[in-house]
Amino acid sequence: MRVDVLNVSGHLRAAICIMAVLALSTGLAQAAETPETFKFSKVDLELLDKVNQVDREFDRKGLVFNDPDTTAYIEEIGKKMIPEAPLENVKWRFRVLRDAEPNAFALPNGSIYIHTGLLVMLRNEAQLAAIVGHEVTHVINRHGYLENRSYRKKMTTINILSAAGGVAGGFGGIAGAAASGVLGTLVPGVMVATIYGYSRELEREADAYGLRAMARNNYPPIQMAATFELLKAGYEVQLEKEARGLYIDHPRLDERIRYVNEIADTLPLAGPAIVRPSEYTKEMEQVLRHDVSLEILTGRARTAVAVATRLRDMNPENSEHAFLLGEAYRALGGRTPVPRPEEITDSAKNATRKQLSKMTLQEYEASLRTTPEGKAAWSANVKTAEEAYNRALSLDPQNARAVRGLAFLHDEDGRASEALEGYRKYLQLSPTALDAYRIKKRADDLEKASAASAVGSTNHN
Amino acid sequence: MPRKPITAILVLFLATTAWAQFEHPDLKSGKAAVKNAVIVPPTVRIMKSGVKSNEELIEESRQIENALPPLIADVLQERQCTVNDKVLTADALEKDAELKYAVADLQKRFDEVFPQMQRKPKDIRKGRFTMGDEVAKLNPGGSADALVFVRGFGSVSTGGKLFLSAMAGAAAYSGTVYHIVVVDARNGAVLYYGIAFQGGNPAKNPAGSRKSIEKSFKNFPGKVKS
Numbered sequence: 001m002r003v004d005v006l007n008v009s010g011h012l013r014a015a016i017c018i019m020a021v022l023a024l025s026t027g028l029a030q031a032a033e034t035p036e037t038f039k040f041s042k043v044d045l046e047l048l049d050k051v052n053q054v055d056r057e058f059d060r061k062g063l064v065f066n067d068p069d070t071t072a073y074i075e076e077i078g079k080k081m082i083p084e085a086p087l088e089n090v091k092w093r094f095r096v097l098r099d100a101e102p103n104a105f106a107l108p109n110g111s112i113y114i115h116t117g118l119l120v121m122l123r124n125e126a127q128l129a130a131i132v133g134h135e136v137t138h139v140i141n142r143h144g145y146l147e148n149r150s151y152r153k154k155m156t157t158i159n160i161l162s163a164a165g166g167v168a169g170g171f172g173g174i175a176g177a178a179a180s181g182v183l184g185t186l187v188p189g190v191m192v193a194t195i196y197g198y199s200r201e202l203e204r205e206a207d208a209y210g211l212r213a214m215a216r217n218n219y220p221p222i223q224m225a226a227t228f229e230l231l232k233a234g235y236e237v238q239l240e241k242e243a244r245g246l247y248i249d250h251p252r253l254d255e256r257i258r259y260v261n262e263i264a265d266t267l268p269l270a271g272p273a274i275v276r277p278s279e280y281t282k283e284m285e286q287v288l289r290h291d292v293s294l295e296i297l298t299g300r301a302r303t304a305v306a307v308a309t310r311l312r313d314m315n316p317e318n319s320e321h322a323f324l325l326g327e328a329y330r331a332l333g334g335r336t337p338v339p340r341p342e343e344i345t346d347s348a349k350n351a352t353r354k355q356l357s358k359m360t361l362q363e364y365e366a367s368l369r370t371t372p373e374g375k376a377a378w379s380a381n382v383k384t385a386e387e388a389y390n391r392a393l394s395l396d397p398q399n400a401r402a403v404r405g406l407a408f409l410h411d412e413d414g415r416a417s418e419a420l421e422g423y424r425k426y427l428q429l430s431p432t433a434l435d436a437y438r439i440k441k442r443a444d445d446l447e448k449a450s451a452a453s454a455v456g457s458t459n460h461n
Numbered sequence: 462m463p464r465k466p467i468t469a470i471l472v473l474f475l476a477t478t479a480w481a482q483f484e485h486p487d488l489k490s491g492k493a494a495v496k497n498a499v500i501v502p503p504t505v506r507i508m509k510s511g512v513k514s515n516e517e518l519i520e521e522s523r524q525i526e527n528a529l530p531p532l533i534a535d536v537l538q539e540r541q542c543t544v545n546d547k548v549l550t551a552d553a554l555e556k557d558a559e560l561k562y563a564v565a566d567l568q569k570r571f572d573e574v575f576p577q578m579q580r581k582p583k584d585i586r587k588g589r590f591t592m593g594d595e596v597a598k599l600n601p602g603g604s605a606d607a608l609v610f611v612r613g614f615g616s617v618s619t620g621g622k623l624f625l626s627a628m629a630g631a632a633a634y635s636g637t638v639y640h641i642v643v644v645d646a647r648n649g650a651v652l653y654y655g656i657a658f659q660g661g662n663p664a665k666n667p668a669g670s671r672k673s674i675e676k677s678f679k680n681f682p683g684k685v686k687s
Contacts, residue, residue: 053520053523062564148514151514152513152514297570298569360577361573362593363577434559434598435597435598438595441594441597
């Protein structure tokens with residue numbers, strides 16, 4: 001039976017291959033469409049509907065950082081970078097996503113999302129303009145729609161080719177099934193491209209437009225290259241072999257820094273340069289504060305320390321900033337604030353990757369504290385964290401979160417009586433806090449343990 | 462390579478893993494009891510797998526997310542476990558940004574622990590996994606014994622996709638796998654993990670979802686009310 005199929009499949013196979021080639025070439029032709037000639041098709045309107053749903057989902061799931069002042073500031077920069085004329089099916093929105101990964105992306109409906117993790121890396125308004133200028137280009141030039149059309153063509157081709165392989169028996173088999181299985185379970189290619197970067201050509205186009213928009217608004221275009229340099233440095237050990245995300249992909253970043261510098265040299269400013277580092281930092285204060293806990297949550301304690309240090313340096317007399325520095329140092333656990341040279345070797349990275357593939361973050365962090373280096377780092381971090389919490393409390397003795405943080409630190413460091421005292425004080429200061437029950441439970445557990453050990457020692461005597 | 466034996470192995474594998482339950486020793490021994498629970502808003506991703514594209518059915522996924530909590534509450538009720546459905550309602554989350562962020566952060570924490578749970582589900586029987594006592598943030602007044610986290614991953618294949626996949630000898634299916642994880646609301650220990658498979662498009666078959674959830678709680682303590 002199978003042999004019969006093979007016998008008749010020659011023409012079919014050829015026809016399918018021609019269809020596939022045609023489908024691919026049509027995809028390429030569509031990708032060459034310019035923003036001026038762009039006409040919305042049914043497929044584009046379907047995508048528009050989807051991304052509007054994505055917007056609502058981000059909001060519903062608590063992923064959007066809703067601080068009116070921050071949003072207004074980013075909107076102000078954003079409006080300078082967008083064209084004056086309205087674009088069909090585009091409603092510009094500039095939003096902050098609660099995500100520690102340094103990234104930004106644009107949805108085709110005009111929603112620009114900048115992660116808190118990226119905003120905290122930037123140093124001035126010109127760098128924010130570079131990011132916004134880049135992202136709005138993806139919307140203006142309809143990159144999302146073009147990528148979607150191209151993706152659909154490719155998917156059709158893949159499906160037809162794998163079916164042809166199945167009929168002919170030569171292409172498909174296990175390899176074909178595995179390939180289509182993997183491709184079939186991927187998230188939609190267009191969303192991956194939207195969030196993690198388009199093709200090099202489209203990204204380059206976005207960089208070039210962003211640079212021109214920066215120059216037009218007197219933001220020095222060279223700040224775009226400075227942004228990439230900042231992101232390239234980072235604070236964490238880069239574990240991914242191929243980093244995801246447009247803004248942390250190192251080999252591509254080097255290339256981008258080179259051509260961005262070249263283009264920037266050719267773009268003179270019409271007026272005095274606008275950089276505004278202090279204004280930017282002031283406007284971003286809420287984002288910096290909010291991001292510290294997100295960095296800690298995702299195991300990026302070194303970045304948390306860097307962000308909290310920046311906050312402390314901005315205003316050393318602020319109790320909340322001192323508290324956040326304490327939180328960041330406590331979260332470092334068995335790590336040093338800056339990676340040790342032996343951590344960034346390939347073999348060390350491989351070992352860490354292997355551990356993380358088998359452990360939860362909590363287990364991994366606990367394991368770090370069992371090594372001699374980890375124990376030494378923990379002792380140093382406890383000291384710095386304690387200083388920071390005490391500083392926060394000297395600035396504001398009613399800072400309940402600092403009381404709680406110090407109690408957690410003492411608890412983790414095995415200083416039960418100090419921890420218990422701290423928990424009780426927290427409950428007095430903040431009896432209706434969201435985590436009041438959690439702290440009460442901890443205090444009760446410590447009390448029970450202390451009573452049990454007292455009974456144990458009496459019996460022993 | 463012949464495809465039939467591979468398909469048979471795949472079917473056998475699915476059949477053995479589709480309905481699996483793993484209990485924490487304390488839950489099995491009765492040391493930990495779950496009489497009151499709060500359901501954390503479920504996360505469901507249903508993908509439409511077609512010839513032209515694979516795309517997430519966002520609206521359908523959301524519908525299922527909204528439909529699951531009452532079904533789970535109903536199943537738990539049969540096992541003498543009351544569900545507090547007033548704590549994490551959409552309204553409550555909309556009104557309280559701090560609570561909304563706390564839920565989002567706990568979901569993130571769950572998604573960090575979850576891959577290890579999937580990799581070694583039997584370790585739940587050793588009491589290995591915990592989400593930390595931060596979960597107690599979602600347990601106002603300590604009234605709940607447990608928090609229920611739900612993840613659903615599904616695929617709905619179009620007719621064209623099924624046809625082309627059949628020609629390629631590849632497997633294409635429509636169905637959803639639900640992962641239901643019960644976590645101690647006081648200390649974050651993972652008490653129970655149930656997996657259930659539902660064939661077809663779950664958005665069109667809520668009764669099927671109810672049945673699957675029921676199966677995923679098969680080994681959950683509590684006598685089923687008749």
